[in-house]
Amino acid sequence: TKRSWRSRGQRLPPGPTPLPVVGNLFELGDKPHRSIARLAKVYSPFMTLRLGQVNTVFVSSPQMAREILQKNDAVLSSRWIPEAVRVLAFNEASMVWLPPYQRWRNLRRICKTELFTTQRLDSYRSLRRQKVQELVQYISDSASKGLLVDVGRVAFSTTLNLISRTVFSIDLVDLYGESSQEFKHVVEGILEEAGRTNLSDYFPLLAKLDPQGIRHRSTKYFKRLHEIFDENIERRLHSKRDGTTARNDFLDELLEHQVQGDGTKFDRHALKCFFSDIFVAGSDTTSSTVEWAMAELLRNPRVMAKVREEIVRVIGFSREVEEADIGSLPYLQAVVKETLRLHPPVPLMLPRLAEATVEVQHGYEIPKGTRLLINIWAIGRDSSLWTEPEEFLPERFLNKEVDFKGRHFEFIPFGSGRRICPGLPLAYRMVHLMLASMLQRFEWRLPEGKEPRDLDMEEKFGVTLIMASPLKAMAVPTKCC
Numbered sequence: 001t002k003r004s005w006r007s008r009g010q011r012l013p014p015g016p017t018p019l020p021v022v023g024n025l026f027e028l029g030d031k032p033h034r035s036i037a038r039l040a041k042v043y044s045p046f047m048t049l050r051l052g053q054v055n056t057v058f059v060s061s062p063q064m065a066r067e068i069l070q071k072n073d074a075v076l077s078s079r080w081i082p083e084a085v086r087v088l089a090f091n092e093a094s095m096v097w098l099p100p101y102q103r104w105r106n107l108r109r110i111c112k113t114e115l116f117t118t119q120r121l122d123s124y125r126s127l128r129r130q131k132v133q134e135l136v137q138y139i140s141d142s143a144s145k146g147l148l149v150d151v152g153r154v155a156f157s158t159t160l161n162l163i164s165r166t167v168f169s170i171d172l173v174d175l176y177g178e179s180s181q182e183f184k185h186v187v188e189g190i191l192e193e194a195g196r197t198n199l200s201d202y203f204p205l206l207a208k209l210d211p212q213g214i215r216h217r218s219t220k221y222f223k224r225l226h227e228i229f230d231e232n233i234e235r236r237l238h239s240k241r242d243g244t245t246a247r248n249d250f251l252d253e254l255l256e257h258q259v260q261g262d263g264t265k266f267d268r269h270a271l272k273c274f275f276s277d278i279f280v281a282g283s284d285t286t287s288s289t290v291e292w293a294m295a296e297l298l299r300n301p302r303v304m305a306k307v308r309e310e311i312v313r314v315i316g317f318s319r320e321v322e323e324a325d326i327g328s329l330p331y332l333q334a335v336v337k338e339t340l341r342l343h344p345p346v347p348l349m350l351p352r353l354a355e356a357t358v359e360v361q362h363g364y365e366i367p368k369g370t371r372l373l374i375n376i377w378a379i380g381r382d383s384s385l386w387t388e389p390e391e392f393l394p395e396r397f398l399n400k401e402v403d404f405k406g407r408h409f410e411f412i413p414f415g416s417g418r419r420i421c422p423g424l425p426l427a428y429r430m431v432h433l434m435l436a437s438m439l440q441r442f443e444w445r446l447p448e449g450k451e452p453r454d455l456d457m458e459e460k461f462g463v464t465l466i467m468a469s470p471l472k473a474m475a476v477p478t479k480c481c
């Protein structure tokens with residue numbers, strides 16, 4: 001039955017009738033993006049669920065996404081903070097979770113004017129290229145031994161060090177060794193715990209008890225992450241004291257200035273939280289995009305052949321792919337867009353909180369304190385917006401003026417408005433560079449006996465949507481290399 005919230009004196013959007021106490025919690029299931037998309041078809045693309053004691057409004061249409069992210073961005077851009085990140089005072093210093101005031105603005109400014117400017121990104125291009133050369137070498141070695149390549153795993157390790165070279169100008173982990181696997185485990189652990197349906201979030205009185213152990217596990221992961229950053233910061237301070245480095249990179253700048261725009265000190269805790277933000281938000285999102293793209297290409301041999309043909313035609317084999325080539329590879333760009341449409345790495349975006357009551361279309365109201373989630377996964381598969389929405393057809397983007405900079409609300413894999421992903425310029429370079437290099441140097445095949453249609457595309461839900469069964473594929477060095 002459809003519940004109208006008007007009857008209770010509220011003008012919240014409609015939704016299924018909640019059960020006593022638990023409300024609609026059982027409706028979420030283990031793949032909330034899919035359950036919500038299904039319910040939104042029955043009720044409304046602007047729908048309210050009562051989850052325990054928390055009213056959550058789910059948005060599943062570009063029109064309503066625009067209403068939230070553009071028209072009402074000022075009052076709707078605070079975060080609703082899950083218990084899983086209320087650990088080690090992380091949420092009090094994290095760019096991802098801070099409310100959109102001074103402290104958050106300072107951190108965004110550092111990203112925009114220092115870390116992800118075109119100039120800074122260009123200046124670290126060759127450091128990143130070396131990492132991609134190592135990736136190609138690693139895949140070559142696997143191929144010569146007849147071993148399958150775990151695509152997500154190698155993409156994750158490479159991404160980690162691509163980010164690390166951009167931020168620290170050194171590697172954070174040993175590329176394909178134990179430390180990289182440990183880091184992957186920690187990052188995925190944090191994202192999984194933060195994405196879990198946590199009773200402490202919906203029944204605040206339970207929070208202290210941590211009934212599912214989520215805060216406990218999350219604390220463990222964050223502690224380890226902070227230790228890794230502490231080790232790197234200490235190492236750098238040590239070598240600076242010894243006079244053995246004169247890098248003058250981004251880390252040095254942060255260590256030297258240590259003062260934020262408002263005059264408050266950028267202390268060690270703030271530094272560690274900043275790095276946690278960048279590495280957690282940037283690594284799994286980027287590497288899972290590469291993994292989903294390869295899976296779709298392996299499932300669609302026609303598209304695989306076409307994208308490789310473009311790379312060979314434009315770049316050939318005699319030189320390596322450069323970040324500067326991306327602009328000349330429109331079909332590759334369309335492949336990446338199509339991957340982000342079908343498999344947006346952050347399917348429900350990050351939760352927002354209404355800081356004041358807002359009137360929206362059709363006479364509805366979002367009362368102060370409501371949680372808001374935008375289902376970009378559902379928008380990307382809406383048959384009224386996309387023809388054959390379940391099919392992987394990069395061509396749909398070739399003649400369409402749609403980018404992912406947050407202006408086209410039918411396609412917002414990086415979000416939109418003031419909280420749009422600050423790492424977009426780096427993510428753009430990393431995803432295209434890794435994919436193009438892997439496609440230029442190798443022909444990719446499924447393991448013996450496996451047909452494209454057999455490929456397991458099952459998803460595992462967390463803050464990021466990853467492949468439930470890691471993609472393993474055979475790389476065969478391209479003949480002309």
Ligand code: HEM
Nearest residue numbers: 095096281282285286346413414415416419420421423427
């Ligand atoms: C394909 C890769 C990526 C995707 C699809 C992605 C997507 C997103 C999305 C949807 C949001 C939420 C935006 C909102 O709430 O409006 C976000 C936030 C964020 N992303 Fe990304 N991201 C990616 C890569 C990166 C990278 C490489 C970095 C950094 C190196 C990064 C850093 C962040 C941070 C710090 C936030 C929080 C911003 C805030 O709350 O103010 N992301 N990202």
